[in-house]
Amino acid sequence: MAEFTLRLRRYDPGSGRAPYWDQHTVELEPHRSVLEAILQVKDRVDGSIGIRCSCMAAICGSCGVRINGQPGLACHTHLDRALACARDGVIEVEAMGNMPIIKDLIVDMEKVHWKKIRRVTPWLLPEGVVPEREHLVDRDAMVDVTQSMACIQCGACVSDCLTMEVDPLFIGPAALAKVYRFVGDPRDARERERLVDLAEDPHGMYSCTHCFKCIDACPKGVAPMSQIMRLRRRATSDWHIDDANNGRRHEEAFVTLVRDYGLLHEAELLPRSYGGNSWLGKFHPAAGKVLLESLPVVTKAILRGKVGIRQAMFGHKLPAQSLDQVQRIFDRVEGRPQRVEQNLYVSGEDDDGAARAADRAGRIEKAVTAQRSVVR
Amino acid sequence: MPSHDVLIIGAGLAGQRAALAAAEGGATVAIMSKVHPVRSHSVAAAGGINAAINVADDWRSHAYDTVKGSDFLGDQDAIEIMCSEAPAEVMHLEHIGVAFHRNATGELDLRAFGGASMNRTAYVADITGQAILHVLYEQLMKHAHAIDRFEEWFTTSLVVEDGRVAGVVARDVRSGAMELFAAKNVILASGGAGQCFEPTTNGLICTGDGIALAYRIGAPLMDMEMVQYHPTCLPENGFLITEGARGEGAHLLNGDGERFMEKYAPNKLELASRDVVSRAEQTEINEGRGAGPRRDGIYLDITVVPRKRTLEALREIVNIGKDFAGVDITREPILIRPGQHYVMGGVKTDVNGRTPIPGLYAAGEVACVSVHGGNRLGANSLLDTLIFGRRAGEHAAARAASTRMPSPSRAYVRADESMIERIIRRPKEGARRVSEIKHELGTTMNEHVAVFRDEPGLRTALAVVHRLKAEAAVAYIDDRGTVFNQDVLAAIELGFMLDCAEAMVTAALERKESRGAQFRVDFPQRNDAQWLKHIDISRNGDGAPLVSYSAVTFTQWQPEERKY
Numbered sequence: 001m002a003e004f005t006l007r008l009r010r011y012d013p014g015s016g017r018a019p020y021w022d023q024h025t026v027e028l029e030p031h032r033s034v035l036e037a038i039l040q041v042k043d044r045v046d047g048s049i050g051i052r053c054s055c056m057a058a059i060c061g062s063c064g065v066r067i068n069g070q071p072g073l074a075c076h077t078h079l080d081r082a083l084a085c086a087r088d089g090v091i092e093v094e095a096m097g098n099m100p101i102i103k104d105l106i107v108d109m110e111k112v113h114w115k116k117i118r119r120v121t122p123w124l125l126p127e128g129v130v131p132e133r134e135h136l137v138d139r140d141a142m143v144d145v146t147q148s149m150a151c152i153q154c155g156a157c158v159s160d161c162l163t164m165e166v167d168p169l170f171i172g173p174a175a176l177a178k179v180y181r182f183v184g185d186p187r188d189a190r191e192r193e194r195l196v197d198l199a200e201d202p203h204g205m206y207s208c209t210h211c212f213k214c215i216d217a218c219p220k221g222v223a224p225m226s227q228i229m230r231l232r233r234r235a236t237s238d239w240h241i242d243d244a245n246n247g248r249r250h251e252e253a254f255v256t257l258v259r260d261y262g263l264l265h266e267a268e269l270l271p272r273s274y275g276g277n278s279w280l281g282k283f284h285p286a287a288g289k290v291l292l293e294s295l296p297v298v299t300k301a302i303l304r305g306k307v308g309i310r311q312a313m314f315g316h317k318l319p320a321q322s323l324d325q326v327q328r329i330f331d332r333v334e335g336r337p338q339r340v341e342q343n344l345y346v347s348g349e350d351d352d353g354a355a356r357a358a359d360r361a362g363r364i365e366k367a368v369t370a371q372r373s374v375v376r
Numbered sequence: 377m378p379s380h381d382v383l384i385i386g387a388g389l390a391g392q393r394a395a396l397a398a399a400e401g402g403a404t405v406a407i408m409s410k411v412h413p414v415r416s417h418s419v420a421a422a423g424g425i426n427a428a429i430n431v432a433d434d435w436r437s438h439a440y441d442t443v444k445g446s447d448f449l450g451d452q453d454a455i456e457i458m459c460s461e462a463p464a465e466v467m468h469l470e471h472i473g474v475a476f477h478r479n480a481t482g483e484l485d486l487r488a489f490g491g492a493s494m495n496r497t498a499y500v501a502d503i504t505g506q507a508i509l510h511v512l513y514e515q516l517m518k519h520a521h522a523i524d525r526f527e528e529w530f531t532t533s534l535v536v537e538d539g540r541v542a543g544v545v546a547r548d549v550r551s552g553a554m555e556l557f558a559a560k561n562v563i564l565a566s567g568g569a570g571q572c573f574e575p576t577t578n579g580l581i582c583t584g585d586g587i588a589l590a591y592r593i594g595a596p597l598m599d600m601e602m603v604q605y606h607p608t609c610l611p612e613n614g615f616l617i618t619e620g621a622r623g624e625g626a627h628l629l630n631g632d633g634e635r636f637m638e639k640y641a642p643n644k645l646e647l648a649s650r651d652v653v654s655r656a657e658q659t660e661i662n663e664g665r666g667a668g669p670r671r672d673g674i675y676l677d678i679t680v681v682p683r684k685r686t687l688e689a690l691r692e693i694v695n696i697g698k699d700f701a702g703v704d705i706t707r708e709p710i711l712i713r714p715g716q717h718y719v720m721g722g723v724k725t726d727v728n729g730r731t732p733i734p735g736l737y738a739a740g741e742v743a744c745v746s747v748h749g750g751n752r753l754g755a756n757s758l759l760d761t762l763i764f765g766r767r768a769g770e771h772a773a774a775r776a777a778s779t780r781m782p783s784p785s786r787a788y789v790r791a792d793e794s795m796i797e798r799i800i801r802r803p804k805e806g807a808r809r810v811s812e813i814k815h816e817l818g819t820t821m822n823e824h825v826a827v828f829r830d831e832p833g834l835r836t837a838l839a840v841v842h843r844l845k846a847e848a849a850v851a852y853i854d855d856r857g858t859v860f861n862q863d864v865l866a867a868i869e870l871g872f873m874l875d876c877a878e879a880m881v882t883a884a885l886e887r888k889e890s891r892g893a894q895f896r897v898d899f900p901q902r903n904d905a906q907w908l909k910h911i912d913i914s915r916n917g918d919g920a921p922l923v924s925y926s927a928v929t930f931t932q933w934q935p936e937e938r939k940y
Contacts (some may be wrong), residue, residue, distance in 0.1 A: 012857055012859065013859055014857045014858055014859050015857070031702065042811075043809070043811035043812075043815075044809070044811070046854050047809070047810070047811070047853050047854035047855050047862075047863035047866070048854045048855035048856075048857065048861075048863055050859075050860045050862060052411070052415070053580060054411065054415055054417065054579035054580045054581045055417070055419070055420055055579040055580075056579070056580070056613070056615075057420070057613075057615045057616075057696060057700065058695070058696075058699065059419055059420050059503075059506065059692070060414075060415045060416075060417070060419050060420070060579060061414065061415065061419075062411070062412075062415050076699060078699075102550060102859065102860060103857075103859050103860040104860075106860055109412070110527070117517075118517055122514050122517060123472075123473060123511075123514040123515060123517065123518045124472060124473030124511075124514070126471070130471050131471075132467075133429075133467055133483075134467060134470045134476070134483060134484050135470065135471075136481070136482035136483060137478060137482050138478070138482060139477070139478040139479065139480060139482065139485075142475045142476070142477050142478050142500075143477060143501075143688055145475050146475065146477075146500065146501050146503075146691075149475060149500070149503070149506075149507055149510070150501075150503060150506075150691070152414075152419070152506065153414050153510075181475075185473075185475060187473075220695075221695075344691065345501065345687070345688050345691060346688070
């Protein structure tokens with residue numbers, strides 16, 4: 001047993017009182033969860049603390065909160081780990097972000113999260129005659145979509161999505177990850193329509209800024225951002241969807257610049273995205289327009305020292321040897337017969353059977369011996 | 377006043393399936409749940425769903441396994457319906473989007489499960505319940521025009537007028553507003569009562585609401601003594617390790633490293649039925665051969681399963697082992713023990729989900745058809761929820777066509793409003809906290825109404841339940857607000873749990889034999905001559921529950937000795 005102090009962000013709309021911090025001390029083993037600590041306070045001291053929870057085992061997705069500013073499930077965060085991230089020795093728990101607070105740690109998921117889920121036509125759209133038995137589909141494809149299906153709709157990724165913070169209309173990580181569950185499903189007949197829809201939406205898949213926050217936040221390893229990137233790869237490389245948001249052209253320009261210069265040439269990026277993916281791009285009227293529009297941002301960036309004028313004009317220079325290495329990476333990745341995608345459920349690992357059996361026998365013997373010595 | 381042909385209480389698998397079936401039957405439908413539908417405890421079902429879909433399989437074999445698993449207490453007409461309709465139901469799920477994992481030829485892969493004579497469990501890794509629940513919710517969103525959803529609405533009572541169901545009274549959890557819902561039919565699909573036990577694999581929401589609501593308006597409960605202890609739960613917190621682990625080949629080892637199931641079930645070993653495996657484990661522990669530092673557990677050794685397979689098909693329990701027990705199950709055995717998991721009993725229904733009260737239906741864990749009898753087979757509960765959820769939905773929709781819409785009196789709302797008001801105003805002096813009473817109930821039930829039972833223990837439990845009932849009636853709460861007042865709901869839930877617990881203990885005392893999950897140390901034999909019958913429990917005002925019996929339905933299988 002150890003003592004942990006919790007600081008809970010409280011808010012009761014019925015009280016007329018502003019939100020406030022409420023501090024409590026609990027006694028629990030360090031590997032117990034933040035949820036168990038909150039429930040101990042709720043059970044013993046103050047039953048009015050509001051938190052949704054049910055399974056306590058990271059399956060039902062009810063208890064999404066922010067712990068020391070980081071989004072996650074309260075039941076999935078150990079007290080000792082939470083304490084290690086605490087600023088002043090006190091574990092701080094508050095409601096998730098990007099969603100209105102209803103009471104204490106309870107947010108309005110309906111207004112934000114579920115609305116966005118409904119936006120993406122979240123059901124399978126098969127085509128043709130319904131087969132008498134199951135659809136015959138590739139074994140690996142079904143294992144592959146399991147990663148995005150593992151989403152428990154807890155909202156942790158929505159809570160800290162940076163894009164959503166500046167653009168509340170952004171469809172967001174959870175809903176976009178859900179789309180991959182259909183796009184990657186060979187039974188769904190609307191892959192192209194789904195991708196066009198999300199590519200053309202100004203708050204769609206190209207609004208993600210790759211900040212990785214949703215990957216950190218997700219307690220189930222869904223890696224929403226990776227699913228969004230997979231949607232983009234399908235939209236661009238597989239379906240060649242040219243979108244009004246210039247997402248595809250932007251991506252192409254980005255890739256070309258990195259291949260040619262080894263590093264991103266920022267000044268070339270916008271003209272190429274809008275005016276065409278070559279040195280001549282900047283002379284296209286569309287490029288001129290967007291360059292003019294971006295002048296204030298560029299000026300600010302230069303003033304704040306984010307970019308040097310020289311670098312902005314001429315780009316970064318890499319030694320020839322390094323550039324060569326970058327190009328070898330490109331050749332290798334692009335030379336693959338198939339795209340390799342990361343997936344939690346698909347692992348290449350397997351142990352050698354015999355070694356495993358011997359190893360296992362040793363481990364059990366060790367466990368049994370250790371236990372006997374404890375008993376004696 | 378919202379009025380619907382069919383109103384469903386609970387939005388897990390049974391409830392959502394019932395809603396979709398009733399809407400397809402042309403009824404106006406509403407589905408109401410005290411939590412958001414995807415938080416329902418069906419989400420935790422891991423291992424899979426049984427159906428004889430392999431061409432070499434036969435639904436009769438599935439039915440026989442289920443009858444045998446039930447220790448011959450299951451009603452065979454209902455079991456025949458469930459097993460014969462299973463393949464079509466699984467195919468339906470596949471067609472609407474469930475991404476069942478496939479074999480090398482692209483057909484549904486089937487894994488082994490306890491008590492089954494062949495591989496017949498379709499699965500999605502070890503998140504099958506979640507995968508199906510989310511797909512059904514997708515369908516609810518798709519059919520939003522036909523199905524009204526009342527998410528986070530807590531049902532406080534069922535309304536009966538002129539001897540038939542007329543609707544429900546419910547509280548909007550978010551605002552605290554009480555509302556009367558008129559309905560021609562009410563389908564209870566609100567799940568089990570695992571929270572009567574501590575620890576349990578069940579979520580905090582599994583408080584037996586529907587069982588108690590039906591019981592309070594006079595619907596009989598059946599098989600309430602039959603409480604399943606799952607063989608593989610984490611000792612500390614009761615978290616479930618799916619039977620799928622043993623289905624994939626994992627072994628059980630006692631503290632001496634012996635694969636002890638060889639003694640208890642020489643043919644099926646770890647894949648004997650759950651009651652048999654749990655009893656075997658408890659016997660090993662009781663006789664001093666337990667594992668772990670306190671010798672009160674058993675090792676589940678998943679390292680015999682190829683690591684790649686474990687990572688692909690048992691990913692969730694890899695996480696549970698890592699996050700909640702600090703064990704990498706692909707590298708070392710994990711300590712487990714039996715833990716409360718499922719209530720076979722529930723509101724007595726026929727094969728269409730009908731209770732004896734006109735207009736009241738029940739489906740899923742809240743109900744007792746009875747397809748599980750004395751012991752449920754793994755991966756038969758998802759099937760039960762879907763088959764009987766659908767049948768209840770279809771039947772209720774058909775009944776609606778020939779029934780007049782009731783218009784219940786507002787007095788029912790006022791009654792529940794003042795009931796809640798009284799709870800909120802209870803004085804603190806001399807009263808216990810709701811959570812304290814709940815904790816005592818849970819630990820008492822887990823001590824005396826567990827794998828092994830005897831009369832003195834059950835009498836103790838009954839006495840505790842009676843005392844807690846009196847204490848619960850005056851228990852105090854802190855929250856006096858209206859918005860998300862979870863405190864007042866917990867007080868109401870405590871009342872539900874105590875009703876369920878009283879029925880369980882009463883039935884367990886009544887059954888003086890050992891069958892399925894009920895093992896009476898003082899009556900260790902199965903006694904078909906006297907006890908091959910269901911025990912029904914009905915409410916008798918505030919007095920002791922009424923006990924009666926009903927016959928078990930037999931079709932093709934006569935009782936025989938049960939060996940695995």
